[in-house]
Every structure is written in structure tokens, then in C-alpha cells.
Amino acid sequence: MPLCFLSVRPPPPPLITCHVSPSAVRAPPSASAPAAPSRSLSPNANPPPSLTCALHCPHFESCSGCTHEFNLHRPVIIDEATEFFKAVGVSDFTFDSCKLWGWRCRAKLAVRGSSENPLIGLYQEGTHNVVDIPQCKAHHPSINAAVELLKQGITELSIEPYDEDEGTGDLRYVQMAVTTHDTSLPASERYKNGKVQVALVWNSRNENSPNSEKLNALANFIWRNGGTRSKVNLVHSVWANFQTSTNNIIFGNRWRHLLGERDFWEHVGGIDISLAPSSFGQANTRAFDTLLRKLQRYVPQGSSVADLYAGAGVIGLSLAVTRKCRSVKCIEINKESKLSFEKTVDRLPNLVDSSISWHLADTSKVDVLVVDPPRKGLDASLVDALRSISSAEYKAKSSSESSSSKEKDEKRPWMLRAREASLVHIGSKITSEDSKTLPRTLIYISCGWESFKEDCELLLSSKAWKLEKAHGYNFFPGTQSIEVLAVFKRGQGVSLKKKKLGKKKKKRL
Numbered sequence: 486m487p488l489c490f491l492s493v494r495p496p497p498p499p500l501i502t503c504h505v506s507p508s509a510v511r512a513p514p515s516a517s518a519p520a521a522p523s524r525s526l527s528p529n530a531n532p533p534p535s536l537t538c539a540l541h542c543p544h545f546e547s548c549s550g551c552t553h554e555f556n557l558h559r560p561v562i563i564d565e566a567t568e569f570f571k572a573v574g575v576s577d578f579t580f581d582s583c584k585l586w587g588w589r590c591r592a593k594l595a596v597r598g599s600s601e602n603p604l605i606g607l608y609q610e611g612t613h614n615v616v617d618i619p620q621c622k623a624h625h626p627s628i629n630a631a632v633e634l635l636k637q638g639i640t641e642l643s644i645e646p647y648d649e650d651e652g653t654g655d656l657r658y659v660q661m662a663v664t665t666h667d668t669s670l671p672a673s674e675r676y677k678n679g680k681v682q683v684a685l686v687w688n689s690r691n692e693n694s695p696n697s698e699k700l701n702a703l704a705n706f707i708w709r710n711g712g713t714r715s716k717v718n719l720v721h722s723v724w725a726n727f728q729t730s731t732n733n734i735i736f737g738n739r740w741r742h743l744l745g746e747r748d749f750w751e752h753v754g755g756i757d758i759s760l761a762p763s764s765f766g767q768a769n770t771r772a773f774d775t776l777l778r779k780l781q782r783y784v785p786q787g788s789s790v791a792d793l794y795a796g797a798g799v800i801g802l803s804l805a806v807t808r809k810c811r812s813v814k815c816i817e818i819n820k821e822s823k824l825s826f827e828k829t830v831d832r833l834p835n836l837v838d839s840s841i842s843w844h845l846a847d848t849s850k851v852d853v854l855v856v857d858p859p860r861k862g863l864d865a866s867l868v869d870a871l872r873s874i875s876s877a878e879y880k881a882k883s884s885s886e887s888s889s890s891k892e893k894d895e896k897r898p899w900m901l902r903a904r905e906a907s908l909v910h911i912g913s914k915i916t917s918e919d920s921k922t923l924p925r926t927l928i929y930i931s932c933g934w935e936s937f938k939e940d941c942e943l944l945l946s947s948k949a950w951k952l953e954k955a956h957g958y959n960f961f962p963g964t965q966s967i968e969v970l971a972v973f974k975r976g977q978g979v980s981l982k983k984k985k986l987g988k989k990k991k992k993r994l
């Protein structure tokens with residue numbers, strides 16, 4: 486019974502992403518939230534203590550990026566999370582908050598409006614109207630500065646922003662990613678002097694299309710006025726992505742490096758990591774670093790680790806170095822991430838003696854499994870596989886599980902191909918011998934609270950896993966989202982209330 490994980494390419498990420506972080510917070514309940522202040526609050530005035538953790542963003546009313554204006558250090562969901570974890574046997578859930586403003590080091594922004602009046606920002610809730618957010622408080626200040634520069638270029642060069650109704654215009658989106666890893670600066674200066682990798686999503690098939698002259702002119706403008714030789718020295722590099730599809734997918738498959746440094750490095754979890762613009766990167770670099778430092782403590786030295794939903798392999802490679810892992814296997818569906826993974830591996834310290842690999846299959850012989858799925862949570866087939874690891878009796882499983890019979894019925898060739906390409910065998914037939922090589926620890930990193938709860942309940946109700954520890958991180962201040970780090974051990978799960986159990990995980994494709 487090959488239990489496989491994952492099959493089709495996931496839907497594009499929402500335009501907005503978020504994350505949280507450090508210093509354990511035990512704040513009073515949100516009932517004590519202050520009354521809304523007047524919008525005319527001067528940013529220079531010394532705010533009363535109750536407002537010190539307020540957003541103070543001029544775009545809050547119209548922008549969908551943030552949903553909460555006050556108590557940014559303590560998202561409202563914390564109370565629910567604390568109760569949830571208590572109910573499943575973890576009474577020492579902790580929550581770390583982090584930088585409350587200027588935390589977002591990665592943003593995908595829509596470009597609309599006109600060349601005279603470009604709008605660069607996020608969709609208004611429930612619409613396709615773009616809200617211009619030049620003074621966004623979540624963005625790293627370098628992102629706001631690069632957006633300003635981009636607007637100047639659009640206007641001076643008469644670049645037409647994309648028109649969704651007509652499918653016309655040149656510039657559709659921009660992705661801005663900040664590296665805070667300039668080692669020529671003292672450590673204390675690096676974050677605020679972050680440099681931006683600008684990726685322009687251009688409405689053409691490739692760099693030979695008729696409007697490519699404009700693309701080059703815009704890239705040159707950005708580089709001349711923002712690159713290393715400019716006064717502001719703000720831009721790390723300029724990239725193009727080509728996308729002509731009329732669907733909502735932000736990026737096309739074709740990427741081109743145009744100007745500046747090709748390689749983009751960040752330093753998190755104790756290692757230098759390379760991140761191409763096509764690869765997933767965490768938005769809140771600092772909070773992610775805090776989470777990784779905690780995660781490392783749960784991985785015994787010398788372990789074998791499988792990092793599922795690995796992106797460019799940041800988690801697995803950080804463990805290879807800091808926990809001297811015997812082996813690290815990274816599994817990821819986006820082929821584009823592999824190059825970044827390889828560059829990171831090349832830069833790992835020489836003394837690292839792990840067997841490190843990029844995998845689309847075979848995670849059966851591991852001690853620790855790390856999963857970091859997108860917001861929709863674990864793929865149903867992976868949940869099935871994890872549930873079927875029974876610690877109570879290491880007995881062989883039949884090959885007639887419901888998921889695999891569903892798999893047998895699959896006829897669509899592209900699904901079969903994608904499944905083949907992304908197969909991860911957790912265990913075929915689980916024999917008592919095999920069970921010794923099945924993972925003993927499952928570390929679940931989640932940015933989707935609702936899907937996490939569902940997955941967690943399914944894992945615990947299978948009795949294959951018990952939850953040992955849970956930590957929350959303020960990855961996305963201003964929103965309801967938190968990042969969760971949960972540590973499961975193979976063994977008897979706690980019994981959950983009946984009504985919560987037995988729910989079949991819906992396919993969240």
C-alpha cells in the first residue's frame with residue numbers, strides 16, 4: 486500500500502501572507518482592549534501605554550492585509566489556541582511575540598491603476614480593487630521605499646499597469662523580498678538596511694515579446710536609482726517573471742534575472758540560505774529564526790530527518806548543521822526550489838557530515854519528520870499515512886485503505902503523473918521490522934490554525950501520535966493568524982471528545 490503524499494501543484498498563495506514572534510507574552514485577555522483611538526493620533530505623540538501595541542496604519546480601514554489594530558502583541562486567537570491545546574493534553578502552550586511593525590520581509594503586491602497614478606498594494610476585501618498602501622506598517626521600510634521607486638519608474642516611463650478586465654497592460658504584480666544579511670554591516674545595522682530583490686511580473690510570454698523594451702527600461706530605472714551605485718542603495722536585484730494567463734495565478738513559469746546580484750542570501754536558523762524569487766520564503770524572517778531555534782531543541786543530535794513541504798530546504802538544512810543530523814531528506818513539490826537548495830548546501834560549513842538529499846520519494850527511514858504545509862494543511866494522503874503508523878501494535882496494514890482505493894480509481898493522466906512525481910512513501914506494508922524505522926517524532930509547523938486543528942485531531946484520534954509540546958509565534962501581527970510549532974511523539978494519543986473525532990479530512994485541494 487504505497488501511501489503517498491501530495492499530488493498536484495497547490496493553488497497560488499493569497500496575496501497577503503503573515504507570521505508572529507519573541508519574548509513570552511502572558512497578556513491580559515482581549516476584553517481589556519482599549520477603545521479605538523481617533524485616526525488623527527500623531528505618530529510622534531507619546532501614546533498612552535494601552536496603545537503602544539497598536540498598528541497606527543493609515544491604510545487600516547481600506548486594506549485587507551491587517552484585520553486587527555490593537556494589541557498586536559497578542560492576537561485574539563491565542564485564547565482559543567490555549568484552550569485547544571489544554572484540551573488535548575498540553576497545558577504549557579507558550580506564545581512568543583516579535584517585531585510588531587516592519588516585520589514583513591516578503592510581499593506580493595498587485596499593480597493596477599494607470600501610468601500617471603499607479604496603485605500598488607493588496608485587494609480590498611472581497612473585491613479585485615487594489616488598495617494603494619505606500620505607508621504599510623507591516624512592510625519592512627525598504628519594501629515601501631522600493632514601491633515608491635517603482636511608482637516613479639512607472640510614471641516616468643509610461644508603463645501601463647495591468648487591466649484585469651481587458652487583459653491589457655504590462656506590469657501585473659511585483660514581489661519584493663528583503664535580505665537582511667549584509668555582512669559588511671555591523672549586525673545591529675543589518676535589519677534596517679535590508680535590500681530588496683524586486684521581481685516584476687510582466688504581461689508577456691517571454692523577454693522577446695514586443696513590450697520587453699519597456700521591461701528593460703523599467704529594470705534599468707530601478708537599478709540606476711535604487712541599486713548599489715545609487716544614493717539610496719536599496720535594491721539588491723531586479724528579476725522578471727512572465728505571465729499572460731487570465732487566471733488568478735500570480736507567477737508564470739518563466740523567470741529571468743535582469744540586474745544586480747543573482748544570488749539572494751538570508752541568514753536564519755544558524756545557516757546562510759539561498760532563496761530564488763521562485764522559491765517559497767517566509768515573510769517574517771526574524772520570527773522564523775526564533776521558531777527554528779526552538780525547533781532545533783526537539784531534534785536529537787545525529788537524527789535522521791525528513792523535511793516535508795521543504796521549500797528550499799531551510800528547516801532540514803538548518804537541522805543538518807545545528808543537530809549534526811545523520812541524514813536530511815528534503816521533499817518539495819516546486820522544482821524551482823531545488824537550485825536554491827543546492828546553493829545552500831554548497832555554502833554549508835565543511836564539517837557538516839550529513840547525508841543530504843532532495844527527494845520526491847522515500848521518507849520511510851527517519852527518526853524525525855518535519856512538516857510545514859501551506860495554509861490548507863496536510864494533504865489527505867499524508868494524514869492517512871501518519872494515522873496508519875500505529876505504535877500500539879506494529880502490525881502489517883492491508884493495502885485496501887480507503888485513500889489508496891481512491892487512488893486506484895484515479896484516471897486523469899496529469900494527476901497520475903503528478904502523483905508519481907511527488908510520491909513520498911511513509912510506509913508501504915508496515916511490518917514490525919519497518920516500524921522501528923518509522924518516525925518517532927513529528928514536528929508540525931503550521932500557518933493555518935483551522936487546518937492545523939483538524940489535522941491535529943485526526944492524528945491524535947488515530948492513537949498513533951500524542952502531542953507533547955506546542956508553541957505559538959506572532960508571525961503576522963495585525964492579523965488573526967499565528968504560526969504554530971507542535972511536537973508529536975509516536976504513541977497513545979489522548980482521547981478527544983467524540984464529536985470532534987472521526988471527521989474525515991476533506992480534500993483541501
Ligand SMILES: C[S@@+](CC[C@H](N)C(=O)[O-])C[C@H]1O[C@@H](n2cnc3c(N)ncnc32)[C@H](O)[C@@H]1O
Pocket residue numbers: 490491492493494495765766767793794795796797798799800816817818819857858859860864907932
Ligand atoms: C509553508 S511553505 C514551507 C516551506 C519551507 N518549509 C520554508 O519554511 O521555507 C510550504 C511549501 O510546501 C510546498 N508544497 C505545497 N504542497 C506540496 C505538496 N503536496 N508536496 C510537497 N510540497 C508541497 C510549497 O511549494 C511550499 O514550498
